[in-house]
Amino acid sequence: MFRLRRHIPLLCLVTLLLGAVAPAWAEGDAELQALGLLGGDEEQTTTTARIPRPISRIAENVTVITAEQIARLNVHTLAEVLQTVPGIQLSNPRTPGSFTFFDLQGAPSAHVQVLVDGIRQNDLIENNPEIGLIPVQQIERIEIVKGAASAAWGQALGGVINVITKSPDPDRQAGGELFASAGERLTTDLRTELSGTVGRVGYYLSGGNLHSDGLLPNNGVDNNNGHGKVVYTLPEDGSLTLGVDYRSASRGVLEWPAYDIHDNADTRSLNSYLAFNYQLADNLTLDLTTFFTQKETDYFGRNWSDGALVYNPESREKTGGGNARLTWGDSDYNLVTGLEYEHAQVTTTETIIKADLLDRRFDRWSGYANGAVTLGRFTFLPGFRLDHNGIGSNYFSYTAGLTCRLTDGTVLRGYTANGYSLPYALLNQSHGLQKVWTAQAGVESSDVPYLWLKGTVFYNKISNVEVADFTTGEVLLHRQVRQGFELEARTIPLYGLSLRGGYTFTDAYDHDSGQRLSDVPRQSAKLAVDYDSRELGLKGTLSGNYVWWNASADYQGRYTALLWDLTLTKRLFPDDDLSPELFFSVHNIFNGSQYDQTYYKNPGRWLEGGVRWRF
């Protein structure tokens, strides 16, 4: 039985693949295609290579999630969205909005660069991005690169999660959305957005509050966010965009009575940018951006027994800089070149012992060039980037990719690249950069009737990985290999029902000793059944998440269960564009356990419901 449980993901995936069904009714060009009056399916376009390019001409394994897909999940933060993506696994999914790490095909979150509108979200101290703090309402699309992407993005050893926020509504002077939800333990999410264009000025504003008393002990959240974007279309050919994003959070981090631990943290972050876009000529565009970010974190380490404050580091980060980018070409032949500069300042002070733990200022420079040349069925994708990262060494990244369109519906892709990430902790600069060499190959096809399939094999050899030896307190540098494969599938809807899923296998081992690495997800599977009936105004998603953490026994993890979530959304008046939508969600339907460390347990079954009104 135990063996069978371990193969549940594969069995589910096979079941999914056998579920071939027929296509559904669609609109616009989709109707022309369905009628056979136009060619194949419209391709998604991504900007993962810093230039919009059809996905069939991207060498990397890329996943795109749209605002529409996010809305049907009825979730609150970027973290919950990423938990549905094959290859991504949250280490500790707890109360929405709380702190979490994640893995992307075995790469820890510190190796993955997270960007929002081009602004890096990883902190300066440990490289960790706060995906639980990023609310979903302002997200237009998420583009995920699974694998090294340093030639385009700099420190991105394990991949990139590129969040693009919504643009002003071009067709109306004012429109927007109100959203309110309430669930167990006073888990509430209140948010609103307003968007429109008046003359040459477009605006997008959103704000909200996510609160919970905590689905687990000392895991409460009280997160506020405000986001604004103003776009001015110049009389000449171009635009100016001002973006501001503010988030504050007061959260319970951890409670561990056995070790007398009860920790909380307050976080405040500000991201702002001013971007200038100008079309110099046909197919030649100049982008200039200047940005300023600030982040403050106050950590309160208290005794569980008496509440005494025993550890209180305060971290302050500021970055400012700018970049220039020149984009030439179209989707067949293109070249993007750019320069980036950033001045960063980070300090950490421990108030209990009144000691400055960290005080650093550094300047980063980089220049890059990435391109694509399409010749018939083939697209060649070279790129390079040079980074002066301000901590003692330069790094030259390269990428060489190739895609081949075998048929209208089938693409082969492959690439090799090197990449890097900064050390986990700036305190350990002497360790130098963590580096990767990667090779990936894959195939994506919609030629099998009623199915979309994607398969990727990957090999990542990483050097200079910092591994802490808890017995001696030393940090040792190791070489590691993370290799494996990923399969994804989707069916075309039949009477509104469709299936999707993905399975990721990661074999992670120490390159020198050959020892398998613990705490890296060896197997993970994502499964979902979607239902969408426009006539009934009913949408629903039943999603399942399975992960085999291969966790160290010391952590007493439990993760044999497949966790199921269900969300249903009903438009009260299906034919009315202004109709409110009601939704209801059951999380962890069967009350399963799925955690790799006993002090970061997952919540049991919990319910929530709410309303969304677009106007």
Next chain:
Amino acid sequence: MALLRALIFAILLALLLPAWACAYDVLVVESRRDPVAEEVLRGFRSTHDWKLRIIPLADYAEVDVARIVREDRPDLVLTIGDDALAATRSVRQTPVVAVLSLALRDLYGRRSNLTGVDIDLDPNRYLALFDALRRSRVGVIYDPARSGQYLNRAANQATRYGIDLVERKIRNPKETIGQLAALKGKIDAIWLIPDPTAVTQQTAESYFLFSQEQRVPVVAFAPVYLRLGAAVVLELDRYDLGRQAGEIAQRITRGTPPASIPLAAPRRFILKSNPSILKHLQIPAAALERLADDRIGQ
């Protein structure tokens, strides 16, 4: 550091490179790069020495067509596909010529700068074909909201051929199978029209199952249906669609307002047939010989 300096210098040099912006006459907005769109464009180019700028929407994350028109001031915009036409909704002054669009019929008359070539062949073409096939009771399923006007025209013309159009109205694709069942024994041919409610990939097979069971031919509008079991299709001649659009564009550039140019019906079609289906239904291929010249027998 020398390498870094060299790289920065090279990129700065690239930033300063001058580029030539070419003037053009027609902005072509196509939903995506597609063999169908290429054929339309080939026809369009053949009518005049147009200078074109082509924008395949699928190649870009965001395209502000209105801004491009405002800045580049082309003489007119040619759209190929529904998404392409939708992308021009903010273009109000510059004439727009649309082809291959299901929405064009609804939008024509509401936008004074819009004209183009309709997606439906004149019903006469199909009625002549049914006449040649000696079919007098032709079943057609359609959504009145989408194809009501077209069927009214067809019904008026059908009497001249002595053909009885057995119409079945639906408002939802799910009604198709039931309406097909209601046609059993009442028709000797099925006419598939480009109605997105009546013909979906879900329901298309039902027509051909019905065709096999009832031994009646299906006449359709796109070659994809030949594989599924259609006996004959009248396919739009995409090259000629482009030529028609080019001729309309020439009239506009000579000063004719778009609003005064009525929607054109496609002029030419390509007749394709499935010999094995014809044989199975005992329809002599010679029956098709008597049709118009715009045909290609298979």
